[in-house]
Amino acid sequence: MIDASVLTISDFVKLLFWCFGAPFLISLVFSLMFWIFLRFRVISFTYGLNLMNTIIDRVVGYSIFWSLSILGLILLTMAAFWILGILTLASISFNVFVTFLLYCAIVVIPSLTYYFVMEQGFNALKKRGVLDLKDWDYVKGGKLYRWPDATYKYLKRKKWYNDFLLNTKDVASHIYKLSNVVFVSPSANKGRIEEKLYDLFPKKFDFILMDYSQNIEGKAITKSNGKFTYVDGSYDGNNLKSNLAKLGMCSSDIIMDIRGCIWYSTDKDDDTGEGVTRVFREYHKSLKVGGVIIIDAVQLKSKTITRNQIFYKGMNLVLGFQEISTYQKIQGFIDNNDFIDKHFHTEIVGEGSNRLAIFKKIS
Structure with a gap:
């Protein structure tokens, strides 16, 4: 668990980069390369890629829902300890909140980046006549199959x-x-x-x-x-x-x-x-x-x-x-x-x- 009270500004910036910045940049590069390969037909959209797209879509949903739910509970717990004057437990709750937030970002940020980039990317591919995801959404493994x-x-x-x-x-x-x-x-x-x-x-x-x-x-x-x-x-x-x-x-x-x-x-x-x-x-x-x-x-x-x-x-x-x-x-x-x-x-x-x-x- 991260002890926020002993973090320097430099340490905090490094944590933000590794938990927010690095996942974002890696996902952004991956998403753009994926789109370029599809756009110029270097690769074909296959069952495996469709399944990957569906899994990432589900990860976005699950990670956001449960991350916000758990972070909300931690915040309520921290507020309750603060109101009751139990400052030691309030401080521990804050450290739990910061730790969970940073580790959540490692999953949420890259999946969200891919989701938003490819949402626009797939629309552009459809307009250019390269790929219509509707043809893949309802096959087994597709986003809308169930x-x-x-x-x-x-x-x-x-x-x-x-x-x-x-x-x-x-x-x-x-x-x-x-x-x-x-x-x-x-x-x-x-x-x-x-x-x-x-x-x-x-x-x-x-x-x-x-x-x-x-x-x-x-x-x-x-x-x-x-x-x-x-x-x-x-x-x-x-x-x-x-x-x-x-x-x-x-x-x-x-x-x-x-x-x-x-x-x-x-x-x-x-x-x-x-x-x-x-x-x-x-x-x-x-x-x-x-x-x-x-x-x-x-x-x-x-x-x-x-x-x-x-x-x-x-x-x-x-x-x-x-x-x-x-x-x-x-x-x-x-x-x-x-x-x-x-x-x-x-x-x-x-x-x-x-x-x-x-x-x-x-x-």
Whole structure:
């Protein structure tokens, strides 16, 4: 344990360098070299590198969560001893705090440096067409490999599936009266949500699942009765009409897009919402009149999202969603959107985590 009372300024500066500065510089050099090698294709992104990226991401979450938790407890203990006038124990607590802080930095600083450098680096590689990490996130060992299963269990606890059936039945009762219904999920990922809905819905529904990423492992299996089909290959939701045509279908009755193609159609650099309108145009072409687009619409505050991220990455606990809903992300672009206002009637149903936005095609 470090005795802070006997440290000179020179000793303290050396400790700061070895515990903060050196880990930062080593991680910075490593991250930049890694990015350069990927950028100029000196190396290829492999399963091993993807696993390394996932491990570092988890180390960031675990180290920050537990470091802050333990440092907080030490500070409370030190404050309690100080208030009670037990100065000897308060001094020891302070030394424990300084020692733990410095040793934590050896893990936290390099992992955080890598995380922030490569977060920007991977985005730059995607823009240059070198590497799209979405293709790797959902394979075994990827950062999001377990997230669809965790989300499935969370939604089950919230009775999301039953509410989805009841709410869509209220808003789109005319669809449920049809002899055959085509239910399309253009961004199905593993298809766990769709598989549960298939079990609940009447068997006159034909579920068609697709996804842009073709490297998804552990995805739902196509049923032999032809009522639940996960189409193999890469299918971009931006081309849904032609994707359906490849399957011999002209249109669909329901399109469910939960944090999928619409969610990814806009980002922080988008000022016009052109991507959102483009996807709605494509879905409009792919729907029958009276058909509906269903997206997630839970309202989340930034502090709630941060809390959910910390508990999932730090303790593997799912307290809620880790990102804003599709409706929250696009709301600024669909309010007073001429195309959407002309061709769709919008209705918000459900509450809390089960809140949905339903767009009914009227023309």
